[in-house]
Amino acid sequence: MDLQSIWQTATDIIRDVPRSGLLIATVAAVLGSVIGSAIARRHGIGRFIATTSTIALAAILVVVMLQVSRFDPRLDIAVPELGLPRQTVEGGETRVPLAADGHFWIDATVNGHRAAFLVDTGATLTAVSAPLAAEAGLEPRQGGVPVRISTANGTVSAELTTIDTLAFGNISATGLDAVIAPNIGRTNVIGMNLLSRLGGWRVEDNTLVLSPRPSGAGEGGAR
Structure with missing residues (x-):
């Protein structure tokens, strides 16, 4: 892959980031977990941030599983109707x-x-x-x-x-x-x-x- 292709791919990803709520939430949760773990030793608030971020990542995983389950018959254990926006x-x-x-x-x-x-x-x-x-x-x-x-x-x-x-x-x-x-x-x-x-x-x-x-x-x- 040449430099122009790499640049175009990176540009496409950056352009699409604001459209993906899940991606933004995932990045925020990961950053929160890293920051929380870094300051947990010095401040109690760090543990709270790390724990909250971990819970958020787990919730995101559940949402992703629900979305994938709509297309994959092997994941029928999930409920396809959950997480759909209200018409x-x-x-x-x-x-x-x-x-x-x-x-x-x-x-x-x-x-x-x-x-x-x-x-x-x-x-x-x-x-x-x-x-x-x-x-x-x-x-x-x-x-x-x-x-x-x-x-x-x-x-x-x-x-x-x-x-x-x-x-x-x-x-x-x-x-x-x-x-x-x-x-x-x-x-x-x-x-x-x-x-x-x-x-x-x-x-x-x-x-x-x-x-x-x-x-x-x-x-x-x-x-």
């Missing part, structure tokens, strides 16, 4: 803040069963995990041809299904095509086939804003 309905629109992992996560219900969905504009179809499909009573479509989808574990075969109702915020979609994706743990994905039903969607100030269809264009604004 709101304002001015007739559903607003979803960017999560600390750099993705938009929607708190939705599938046939009445609550689940977290990753918004993926690169996905053609909405996908549900095998556990959620079982909970929501989703069955593979009779006579349907399996489709191939790409996951973190490679390309896998998935069965087509139909979601009766997928709802979140002030939006509800009925009769939605989806795939039951195996080997992805509890990760669920909202794809373009749902987003295209909306009146509109956009990203502003690290917030995903989703607008239902105008009244009369479909039940729940996304039919």
